Structures are given as structure tokens and as C-alpha cells.
Amino acid sequence: MPATSTNFVTEYWTDAFQRWVLTLDVLRQRGNTYFERRGEIAPHVLAFDAKLVLDGRKFERPVNYVLAHIPPADGVTLDPTKRPFVIVDPRAGHGPGIGGMKQDSEIGVARAAGHPCYFVGFLPEPMPGQTIEDVCCAEARFLEEVARRHPEAEGKPAIIGNCQAGWQMMITAALHPELCGPIVLAGSPLSYWVGVRGKNPMRYLGGVLGGTWLTALSGDIGKGKFDGANLVANFESMNPANTLWEKPYGVYSKVDTEASRFLDFETWWGSPVLLNAEEMQWIADNLFVGNKLATGHLHTADGTRVDLRNIKSPIIVFSSWGDNITPPQQALGWILDLYGHENEIVETGQTIVYTTHQTIGHLGIFVSGKVAVREHAEFAGCMDMIDLMPPGLYEAVITEVTEDTENAALIDGRYLFRLEPRTLDAIRALGRNDAADERRFETAARVSEINLGLYRAVAQPAVRTMVGDEAASAARELHPNRLRFAMFSDRNPLMEPIKKMAEDVRKDRAPVSPNNPLLALESVTSHWISAWLDSFRLARDSMTEAAFVTVYGSPLLQAAVGLGAGASDPHPNIERDLAREAATAHSRAELETLFEKGGLIEAVVRALVYIRVATGSIDERGFGALQAIRAMRPPTERLHMPDLKKVIREQYLLVRLDEERAVRALPALLQATDEERRAAFDIVRRIAAARGALGEVEAGRLHRVQTLFLGAAPLAEAVA
Structure with a gap:
């Protein structure tokens, strides 16, 4: 019933108070879930049963990764000739399970198509001495086991690597090309320097902070452990409007309908894992700042060069223009680093397929139901077709089937999957660095090496002496991205009355009328706050870019770190094989x-x-x-x-x-x-x-x- 001029104020404030209580109760549940998951040995958010196949902790070079089998759905008989799918989750601060968080997910669509499904996840604590190279060796062993379990399959295991897991699986495939079938890179950065001026500010962060010495400091403060909460905080800082206002306000404003979805997502988002400090340092030095993977300058401990051109299975790159963490330039720029002409792709024998979504964000690439039933479903259904494609560069175009579509009986589902040949100009058109920008990033990498060396020589011994196990544990517990969960849980005495208050509110819930003028004022205020925070982000990002361009574009600094006069080749020659x-x-x-x-x-x-x-x-x-x-x-x-x-x-x-x-x-x-x-x-x-x-x-x-x-x-x- 519409509010009258005499009661709309009372109606609004009654609803506002009730929403406040219910929101606090949602945060209380989130905090309790945080502590419950901390008590689990292998916390995950998979929506499917999973049976352990291999435990990486028992390997000769132990790692905290595991291989699990996802049983088929009830009543589904698997075709033994269909290739198995292996979904690999990202270890980028969060716990495992995002690739199978919903029925409409990467695991869900592969399973529904009748493929055997496997999941590679990890435990919250790394094994002592574990390295990225150890993890890649373990993943190779996982692939061997999957292939062994499916001898009748007419293709090698298809791999889906989400975000961080994508570059990790590319390293594995470059070192063990004989084990891999088609590799899907979902939101995976491979070219860390590439981007477009005025956008993609995350690529400047390493240079603005003076390099990776802060990564080493964080590892020392953690007593040899790097807290994944730092990575989560870094992701969140990219969009302060969403982090500080839109997400919490979204729960508050729609608490009657949004609570369940919010809690499901926060169960994954709010469970930071740990990495060995050595692992994180390797990632920061070689990838984030060094950019050595795409340029072929990455080597294993025994001197083997990691060359992505060694991969002979099809590589499928899925990126999005709405992804501010891995924009299309960083997902696809490695192609320009490795090849000067599309003919070289053919001569190398590689098949590269890419597609770019127009709007979906980074996390939506993995968890959006719409993406699952369209892009991921089409990739899964057409994987054998992609595997048969001649070498070359292709763009995947997915269109809806209409009444005018000829021979629609030959199409599986609602969408038509088409591969169009492309030249390298199509990748160049996405945006790339010029020679001057490439030189700036190279300067930043050298400054990082100098600062890291100074830190290790001057400050690291003192820091390691001062930090004990108790101090490291306390630092993790007091991290804002952990504390915000704990402070609203039942362990906080101040939250004790909230549960009872929420129960009473639900019994007497009185939602505000949609046409209440104060509700409209609330919505306008919310938009104003979001716009202000977004303006702050734009200004911050502009200053970050200007500082990077100015400092690392200095000819004096470039000369000081050993870069001679003249412009750099924006795509340095790859070491010959x-x-x-x-x-x-x-x-x-x-x-x-x-x-x-x-x-x-x-x-x-x-x-x-x-x-x-x-x-x-x-x-x-x-x-x-x-x-x-x-x-x-x-x-x-x-x-x-x-x-x-x-x-x-x-x-x-x-x-x-x-x-x-x-x-x-x-x-x-x-x-x-x-x-x-x-x-x-x-x-x-x-x-x-x-x-x-x-x-x-x-x-x-x-x-x-x-x-x-x-x-x-x-x-x-x-x-x-």
C-alpha cells in the first residue's frame, strides 16, 4: 500500500533499521563461516562431490595440490571415447572451488556434455620448501594419471586454467607438451607489461612501489609465508567504489533477496590461503615485474628454458573487455612477443583460438552462469573440433541459432560456434606498448632487482631476527581482510544480541514501499557515493600512470640502470631454440x-x-x-x-x-x-x-x- 505524507518517514526508518539488523546478521553468518572453514583440512566451494585421486603432499617433491575426480551425474553414462576435462583453480589468494561453484560452471558444462571431469585444487597451507616448479611437476603427474585412467579416450585431457592457474598450466605444457590436450586460458595473464594508456593501472603497481622488495618484506614478516589476503586486498583496491560501497550497500538494500548469493560468494572470497614466500617472490620477480614468461626468458632450476612455442596442443584464450585484472592485451599480448607474423604460428605448429567478451568482469569469467551456458559450454562442446583445426590464429565467434540458420540439425545447442582466421594485426588492434613504454617497464624491472638486492643486504637480516612465529601469526590475524570477517562473528561479544534481533525482525518484517521518497533519496545518495569513489579511482590511477611514465621514462634513470641510449625493441627477440x-x-x-x-x-x-x-x-x-x-x-x-x-x-x-x-x-x-x-x-x-x-x-x-x-x-x- 503506498505511503502517505504522514507515515512515509516512519515507514522508511522502520525498514532502514530492519535492513541494518538483517545486514549485521548476514555479516555475522559470514564471520562464523570464516572460522568454520579455517577448521577444515581442505575447505572448498565445489558444488559437486569430489573423490581424491592423488595427494601432492605425498610426492617426492611435496606440494599442497591435489587431484580429485568429479563423479558423473546420476543416470549419466560416460562415453569412454570422450576426452577427460581437468579444471585447475587459481591459487591467487583465495581457496579452491570457483571452477565448480555452481551447477552452471566449467565443471558443470563439461560434466553435462558427458566428459569425465577432474579438479585440481589445493590446501590452505603450502608444503615446506614448495616452489612453483614443484607445482608444475605435480600438475604434469596429475595429467599423466588422468590419461592413464582413460585409455580409450580419443584425445588428451583438455585443461581449463583459471586466472593464475592458466599461466601455471602453460608452463607445465611448455615443459611437458606430450601430456596436454587443448588448453583453455580463462582470464589468465601472460603478458604483464602490456596495456593501454589511461587503462590497466595494475601493470604499473610494481614499478610505483619500487619493485618486489615489498614482496620479500611481506614474506619475512610472515616468517617465510606470504598471506594471500594481501593479493585479495590488491584486487579489491582496484575498484574502491565496489569494495567500499556498492557490494556492502547491495546487501543492505536487497537484504531480503541478496543474502544467500552474498554469503555463497564470500565463502570463497573470504578464505585467504598462504603461499611460501619463495613462491610469491618467484611470481613477482619473474612474471609481474620481470615479464619473463611471454618473452621466453624464464628458466627452470636445471636451466631448461620455458618456451611457450613448444606447446603443440591448441591454446584457447578467453578474455573480456570488462576484466580490469586481466585485460585482453595481457591475455593475448604474448602472441606478439613470440611471433612476428601469423605464418610463424603455422610453421611452429600451434593452433591459437581467442575470444573476447564485451562486458563480463574477471570473476564472471569463472562463475557467471551466463558465461557457463554460452562460452564455456561451446568450448566444451567444440573441443574436438578445435583440436582438429590446422595450425594458425583464429577468433571464436559465437552466435545464436535462428530460424534462418541453415542445417541447424548439425548444431548442438542454442549457439553456433565458428572459427575465423585472423592475422597478428587483429591482436595489435587490441592495444600494445610502444618502444618507449617497453623501455620504461624494462627500467622498472632493473630498478626492482637493485632494490631487492639492497633490501636483502641491508634490512632482511634484521627483519628476520625480529619476527617470530607468534608475531607472524598475529600479523596475519590482524590483516584487515581477515579482521573484517572475524569482528562480525559470534566470537565478538557485541554481536551476541544480533541473532535474536534478526529473528524478531524477520517475524515482523515491514519492507518500505518502492515509491517512498526517502528510499529514492537513499538510492540517489548511493549513486553519488559510488560516483565520488569512482572519481577518486580515476584520479588515483591517472597519478599512478603519470608517476610511472615520468620516473621510468627518465633518460638519467635508464642510463643509471644500464640501459643505453636509443629506443628498445617493443618485442625483444626470443632466444633461439x-x-x-x-x-x-x-x-x-x-x-x-x-x-x-x-x-x-x-x-x-x-x-x-x-x-x-x-x-x-x-x-x-x-x-x-x-x-x-x-x-x-x-x-x-x-x-x-x-x-x-x-x-x-x-x-x-x-x-x-x-x-x-x-x-x-x-x-x-x-x-x-x-x-x-x-x-x-x-x-x-x-x-x-x-x-x-x-x-x-x-x-x-x-x-x-x-x-x-x-x-x-x-x-x-x-x-x-
Whole structure:
């Protein structure tokens, strides 16, 4: 009932008081959950049952990581030929489980598609002496175990690495390329220096703070442990409007409906984990400030270089323009660091697929239900198609199926998945550093090394002497990102009456009318506070960028740290890998011998490549037709997916090397009966036409292929 002029004040303040009490009760529940989870051995937020498979704490080089199996849903029979999925959660301050926090999640969509699912998580406390390299070795062992458990699978395990787990799995894949299937990088930074002026201020933070000496100090204050709450605080500081006002006000203003969602999220967000100080120092020195992964200057303890070009499985990059932690430039800039031309991607044998969401934020990439049922579901459903793609750079385009979509029966679900070939100019168009900016970051990295050395020589011995176990524990307990949870729990005597008050309020809840003028004033005030805090953020970020650009752009400072005069190459040359170059040259020479070798399968694939190379675009309808044709063959006569992948790549490279020679050589592959040749051409026609009517160029190429397969018979007669 609408409020009158005589009671709207009373109505508003009654509702405001009740919302205040209920909000305090929500915070009380959050604090109690914080302490409950601290008492658990392996706290997580998975919405699925998980059965331990391997415990990294028992390895020769122990780590706090575990491999768990996610059983299939009740009544679901898994296809043993489907590749398993391994979802790896980020250890970036928070606890594990975000990749399976909901039914509509990365785990959920892979599980629903009938794939065996595994989860790589971690425990709150690191093992003594554990390093990032140890973790990568453990993850390689996890992948070996997953592959061993699924010998009939027609593909290596597909990996989804969220945020920090993405770069970690890329290191693992570069060192153990034989273990990995397609790798999905969800919001994963690989190029830490790249960005756009006026945006992406987080990349300046290391330089503005003087380098990574503060990381070393934090580890010493923690007695050899780095508190993940520091990383959480760093993330939150990027958006003070959301952290300081919008999130708490969102609970207060919608406490009747928002409490459950808020508590679910805070269960994950409010459980900081620990890292060994050595682990965090390695990350800060080599990645955040040093940027050594994308540029090929990262080495293992035994001197092995981590070269991302060694990865032979498809790499799928999922980023978003709404992500202020890992913007598209940092998710994709490594491609420009490694390659000077898209042809080099092909020569290396890599398949790189990327897509950019327009609005979703960093965390939404992992936990948004809309993203799960669209992007992640499409990637999961089309993973075999991606795995079969010829090497090169592609953009994934996902569109909704409409009534006008041709051959919709070949599409699985509501969306059409299409891969469009791209050049490196598409990545450059996202934004990149110029030579002067690259030089500034290089200067910041050298200043960081100097400051870290000074800290270790001058201050570190004293700090380590003064800090004991009790002081380190107290420092963690008093961290604001932990204290804010504890102070509202039942352990605080002042919160004792809140539970009873909340129960009474719920019995007599009197929500304010939507048209109450004071409620409108509250909303306006909230928007004003958010706008003010956002203005503060913009001013702070502008000053941060200006300070970085000015200080590290100084020719005097650049000379002082050993950078000579002149502009730096914005993409320094990657250290040569002679073994890989020799292997590439050998493969190229071997291709020359394969133009006239093969049979009907090679002829069909070469013909399809020739027809489609004119446009380059490939969507799931062609793959669906291929799968349907393949399913018609008895299992014993089907070409296994790894063998088919080899044939497709080989024939693509032959057509690319010399298109005309490859086409003229088709008759040499067609040493078969007329009936077999007719059947082979029918497969070519059906797959080529799966997307609908062919364009003029493609139709002309199909007619030429028909002539080579069947002679000069009219097309209608040939396919009758």
C-alpha cells in the first residue's frame, strides 16, 4: 500500500533499521563461516562431490595440490571415447572451488556434455620448501594419471586454467607438451607489461612501489609465508567504489533477496590461503615485474628454458573487455612477443583460438552462469573440433541459432560456434606498448632487482631476527581482510544480541514501499557515493600512470640502470631454440615428399582444405557432418581422432605450401574403384555444403574437385 505524507518517514526508518539488523546478521553468518572453514583440512566451494585421486603432499617433491575426480551425474553414462576435462583453480589468494561453484560452471558444462571431469585444487597451507616448479611437476603427474585412467579416450585431457592457474598450466605444457590436450586460458595473464594508456593501472603497481622488495618484506614478516589476503586486498583496491560501497550497500538494500548469493560468494572470497614466500617472490620477480614468461626468458632450476612455442596442443584464450585484472592485451599480448607474423604460428605448429567478451568482469569469467551456458559450454562442446583445426590464429565467434540458420540439425545447442582466421594485426588492434613504454617497464624491472638486492643486504637480516612465529601469526590475524570477517562473528561479544534481533525482525518484517521518497533519496545518495569513489579511482590511477611514465621514462634513470641510449625493441627477440628450428626444417623437407602419398582419406581431407581455404572460416556444422559420417562406419574402421588430426594438419600444410601442386596430385591419391571414389566425393560434398549454399569461389573449387574425383561427369549426376 503506498505511503502517505504522514507515515512515509516512519515507514522508511522502520525498514532502514530492519535492513541494518538483517545486514549485521548476514555479516555475522559470514564471520562464523570464516572460522568454520579455517577448521577444515581442505575447505572448498565445489558444488559437486569430489573423490581424491592423488595427494601432492605425498610426492617426492611435496606440494599442497591435489587431484580429485568429479563423479558423473546420476543416470549419466560416460562415453569412454570422450576426452577427460581437468579444471585447475587459481591459487591467487583465495581457496579452491570457483571452477565448480555452481551447477552452471566449467565443471558443470563439461560434466553435462558427458566428459569425465577432474579438479585440481589445493590446501590452505603450502608444503615446506614448495616452489612453483614443484607445482608444475605435480600438475604434469596429475595429467599423466588422468590419461592413464582413460585409455580409450580419443584425445588428451583438455585443461581449463583459471586466472593464475592458466599461466601455471602453460608452463607445465611448455615443459611437458606430450601430456596436454587443448588448453583453455580463462582470464589468465601472460603478458604483464602490456596495456593501454589511461587503462590497466595494475601493470604499473610494481614499478610505483619500487619493485618486489615489498614482496620479500611481506614474506619475512610472515616468517617465510606470504598471506594471500594481501593479493585479495590488491584486487579489491582496484575498484574502491565496489569494495567500499556498492557490494556492502547491495546487501543492505536487497537484504531480503541478496543474502544467500552474498554469503555463497564470500565463502570463497573470504578464505585467504598462504603461499611460501619463495613462491610469491618467484611470481613477482619473474612474471609481474620481470615479464619473463611471454618473452621466453624464464628458466627452470636445471636451466631448461620455458618456451611457450613448444606447446603443440591448441591454446584457447578467453578474455573480456570488462576484466580490469586481466585485460585482453595481457591475455593475448604474448602472441606478439613470440611471433612476428601469423605464418610463424603455422610453421611452429600451434593452433591459437581467442575470444573476447564485451562486458563480463574477471570473476564472471569463472562463475557467471551466463558465461557457463554460452562460452564455456561451446568450448566444451567444440573441443574436438578445435583440436582438429590446422595450425594458425583464429577468433571464436559465437552466435545464436535462428530460424534462418541453415542445417541447424548439425548444431548442438542454442549457439553456433565458428572459427575465423585472423592475422597478428587483429591482436595489435587490441592495444600494445610502444618502444618507449617497453623501455620504461624494462627500467622498472632493473630498478626492482637493485632494490631487492639492497633490501636483502641491508634490512632482511634484521627483519628476520625480529619476527617470530607468534608475531607472524598475529600479523596475519590482524590483516584487515581477515579482521573484517572475524569482528562480525559470534566470537565478538557485541554481536551476541544480533541473532535474536534478526529473528524478531524477520517475524515482523515491514519492507518500505518502492515509491517512498526517502528510499529514492537513499538510492540517489548511493549513486553519488559510488560516483565520488569512482572519481577518486580515476584520479588515483591517472597519478599512478603519470608517476610511472615520468620516473621510468627518465633518460638519467635508464642510463643509471644500464640501459643505453636509443629506443628498445617493443618485442625483444626470443632466444633461439636450435633443436626446434631443426625439427621445423626437417618437417618442411619431409612435406615435399608427401604430395603424391596417401589414399582416399588424404584425398578427401586435401579436397576439403582446398575448398575451404578460400574463405578460411569453419564452423561446427562441417565438423558435425564429419562426425555423422564417421559414426556411420563400424568402430573398428573409424580413423581415430589423433590420426585424423595428423592427416588434417599434414594436408593443410601441403595445400599451404603449394596449392596448385597439391590439387594436381589428387588423382595420385585416388587409386580406388569408381564406387569408392564416388563415395569419397559424396563425403567431400556433404561436409563442404554443411554450412549451406557455397559461394562462387567455393562452388568452383568443388566442381574442380568433382572433376578430379569422378571425371567430367555433370555435378548433378556425380552426386546423385
